[in-house]
Amino acid sequence: MNRLGSEDERSAMIKMSNITKTYGSGEALVEAIKDISLEIRQNEFISLIGPSGSGKSTLMNIIGCLDTPTSGEYLFEEESVSRMNHNQLAEIRNARIGFVFQSFNLLPYATAFENIEIPLIFKGVNARRRKERVAELLDKVNLGRRARHKPSELSGGEIQRVAVARALANDPSLILADEPTGNLDTKSGDELLKIFETLWRQGSTLVIVTHNPAIAGKTPRIISLRDGSIEN
Amino acid sequence: MKIFMFISQFLRDMKSQKLRTSLAYQGLNKGRVIRFTEEDALSVKQQVPAIKDLSPEYTRYGVELKRDRNTYATLVRGVYPVYAEIRNVIPERGSRFIDAQDLDQKRRVIFLGDKVKKELFKDGEAVGKYILLNRIPFLVVGILIEKKQSSDYGERDENAAFIPATTFSAIFGPKYISNMVIKAWDPGKNKALIKQVLTVMGKKYKFNPDDTDAISYWNMMEQETLFTSIFLGFNLFLGMVGVFTLIVGGIGVSNIMNVVVEERTKEIGIKMALGAKRRYVLLQFVSEALMIAFSGGVIGIVLSLVLVQVIKALNLQGGAADFIAHPVISVQTMTVTAFLLGLIGFLAGLFPARRAASLDPVEALRYE
Numbered sequence: 001m002n003r004l005g006s007e008d009e010r011s012a013m014i015k016m017s018n019i020t021k022t023y024g025s026g027e028a029l030v031e032a033i034k035d036i037s038l039e040i041r042q043n044e045f046i047s048l049i050g051p052s053g054s055g056k057s058t059l060m061n062i063i064g065c066l067d068t069p070t071s072g073e074y075l076f077e078e079e080s081v082s083r084m085n086h087n088q089l090a091e092i093r094n095a096r097i098g099f100v101f102q103s104f105n106l107l108p109y110a111t112a113f114e115n116i117e118i119p120l121i122f123k124g125v126n127a128r129r130r131k132e133r134v135a136e137l138l139d140k141v142n143l144g145r146r147a148r149h150k151p152s153e154l155s156g157g158e159i160q161r162v163a164v165a166r167a168l169a170n171d172p173s174l175i176l177a178d179e180p181t182g183n184l185d186t187k188s189g190d191e192l193l194k195i196f197e198t199l200w201r202q203g204s205t206l207v208i209v210t211h212n213p214a215i216a217g218k219t220p221r222i223i224s225l226r227d228g229s230i231e232n
Numbered sequence: 233m234k235i236f237m238f239i240s241q242f243l244r245d246m247k248s249q250k251l252r253t254s255l256a257y258q259g260l261n262k263g264r265v266i267r268f269t270e271e272d273a274l275s276v277k278q279q280v281p282a283i284k285d286l287s288p289e290y291t292r293y294g295v296e297l298k299r300d301r302n303t304y305a306t307l308v309r310g311v312y313p314v315y316a317e318i319r320n321v322i323p324e325r326g327s328r329f330i331d332a333q334d335l336d337q338k339r340r341v342i343f344l345g346d347k348v349k350k351e352l353f354k355d356g357e358a359v360g361k362y363i364l365l366n367r368i369p370f371l372v373v374g375i376l377i378e379k380k381q382s383s384d385y386g387e388r389d390e391n392a393a394f395i396p397a398t399t400f401s402a403i404f405g406p407k408y409i410s411n412m413v414i415k416a417w418d419p420g421k422n423k424a425l426i427k428q429v430l431t432v433m434g435k436k437y438k439f440n441p442d443d444t445d446a447i448s449y450w451n452m453m454e455q456e457t458l459f460t461s462i463f464l465g466f467n468l469f470l471g472m473v474g475v476f477t478l479i480v481g482g483i484g485v486s487n488i489m490n491v492v493v494e495e496r497t498k499e500i501g502i503k504m505a506l507g508a509k510r511r512y513v514l515l516q517f518v519s520e521a522l523m524i525a526f527s528g529g530v531i532g533i534v535l536s537l538v539l540v541q542v543i544k545a546l547n548l549q550g551g552a553a554d555f556i557a558h559p560v561i562s563v564q565t566m567t568v569t570a571f572l573l574g575l576i577g578f579l580a581g582l583f584p585a586r587r588a589a590s591l592d593p594v595e596a597l598r599y600e
C-alpha cells in the first residue's frame with residue numbers, strides 16, 4: 001500500500017462521537033472517559049498519552065473493540081461498533097485490528113510459528129495458506145530461522161518481532177500497541193519504534209498507547225488524555 | 233436354574249421330632265403323624281394338573297456301601313427316573329441315571345454321587361463295576377458330575393447314592409415314602425400348587441391343609457427369589473459404587489477444569505483479543521475435559537483387562553474361588569460405562585468451559 005495523498009482525501013477510519021464509558025452505578029459510579037469525540041484517518045501514526053487513571057486504557061479497549069462504550073457512537077470503517085455483540089466484535093478484532101500488547105502476550109507453550117498462526121486460525125484460513133502466510137510474516141520480521149522456537153528460547157527483541165508479526169497476520173486496518181516499549185530497554189524500544197515507523201511508511205495506521213513523552217514525540221499526532229477527556 | 237420343590241413328611245435333619253398335626257380336624261385330635269405312601273404320590277400327580285413331574289422318594293441313612301476293601305456309609309435315595317430331571321442330577325459322560333426299565337424290573341443298579349464314587353473307587357473306573365449295598369451286589373450305572381449346591385435336604389447329592397424306588401422297597405420294605413419331589417409347569421405358581429397338594433392329601437388323611445406342622449414343604453422358588461434378591465442387591469450395591477465413582481470422578485474433572493480455566497484466564501484473554509469467538513473457547517475446554525475423561529476411561533479399561541487376566545492366571549480353586557475365579561469383561565457394561573464416562577466428562581467440562589467463554593476479554597487480559 002502506498003501513502004495516500006493529503007489528509008482531506010483520506011477517509012476517517014475511526015469516528016467517535018460523544019463516547020462515554022462508566023463503571024459501577026449509583027454512588028460508586030466512575031466515569032472512565034467522558035464525552036470523547038475523535039477521528040482517526042487512514043495511515044495516521046498517533047500516540048495516545050496520559051497519566052495513569054486518565055482513561056487511556058479504557059479508550060484503547062474501546063478503539064480496539066475489546067469493550068463497548070456506555071453511550072456515544074463509534075464508527076469503525078463506517079460500521080457502528082457500539083451495539084455489536086461478542087462474536088461480531090471478535091470478528092472485527094480478528095480481521096481488522098492488530099494488537100501489540102504491553103508484554104507482548106505470546107502463548108508460552110506455542111512456538112513463534114504457532115503464535116503468529118493464531119489469528120489466521122480464528123479467521124478460518126486453511127492450513128496450507130496459513131503456512132505460507134506465517135512464513136511470509138516471519139521473513140518480514142527477519143525471524144525465518146526461529147519459527148520452531150518457543151518464547152522462552154527467544155530474545156526480547158525477537159519476542160517483540162513475533163508479536164508484531166502476529167499483529168500483522170490478517171493484514172489489519174489498524175495496529176494498536178499498548179505500552180509496547182514499557183518492558184523493554186531503550187535499545188529494544190527504539191528498534192520497535194523503527195519497525196512501527198516502517199509500517200507507517202508502508203501505509204499502516206497505528207495508535208500507540210504510551211506514557212513515555214520521548215516516544216510520543218516521534219509520532220506526527222498526539223492525543224493527550226486527562227481525567228477521561230481529551231486535552232487541547 | 234431349574235425350579236423344583238419338595239413335599240416331605242419328615243425333615244429329620246432339620247427337626248428331630250416327627251411332624252405331627254397341631255390342629256384338631258373333623259373331630260380328630262391333634263398330634264397325629266401324617267405319612268404318605270408311594271400310591272399317594274401317584275394319585276397326587278393325577279389330581280393336581282399343575283404338576284409337571286413328580287417322584288416319590290424313599291430315604292435311608294447310614295447304608296453301608298462296599299467295594300473291595302473300601303466301605304462308605306451314606307444316604308441312599310430310592311427314586312423314579314424323573315427325579316434326575318426335577319433335581320438337575322446330571323450323569324458324567326458315558327454314564328446314565330436310573331431309567332424306566334430299572335424301575336419296572338426292580339433292577340439292582342445304583343447311581344453314585346461323585347464323592348461317594350471317590351470314596352469307593354478312588355480315581356478308578358466305576359461305571360459297569362459292582363458294589364455291595366447291604367451285602368447285595370449293585371451295578372454302578374452312573375456317576376454325578378460335579379455339582380454346586382447352595383443348599384440341600386438331608387445330604388448333598390455328591391454324597392448320596394440313588395437306586396430305583398422299586399428296588400428300594402424290595403430291599404428295605406418301607407411302608408411310607410419320605411418325600412415327594414415335585415416340579416411345577418409354572419414355578420411362579422408353586423405356592424398355589426402346594427396348597428392343592430395339601431388339600432388333596434388333607435382330604436384323604438383328614439388334616440387341616442393350613443396345619444403347617446402336619447406336613448413340611450420346601451419351596452425352592454422362595455430360595456430362588458431370595459437368591460435373586462441377594463444378587464440384585466449385590467448388583468445394585470456395585471452399581472451404586474460405580475455411579476458414585478463416576479460422579480466423584482466427574483466432580484474431580486470439573487475441579488481440574490476450573491483450575492485450568494483459572495490458570496489460563498490470561499491465555500483466554502489473548503485469544504479473545506486475537507479474535508476467538510465464545511464457541512471456540514467453549515469447545516477448547518469441553519474437548520480438554522473429554523480428553524481427560526477419555527484417558528481415564530482407557531486407563532480403567534486396560535486395568536480391568538489386566539486384572540481379569542491376572543485373576544485367570546492365578547487359577548484359584550475351591551471355596552469362593554468357584555464364583556470369582558473366572559471373571560469376564562462384559563461388553564455391555566463397558567459400553568454403558570464408556571457412554572456414561574463421556575457424558576460425565578462432557579458435563580464436567582461444560583460448566584468450567586462456559587465460565588471461560590463468558591469471560592470479559594478486557595478483564596481476562598488484565599489477569600496475572
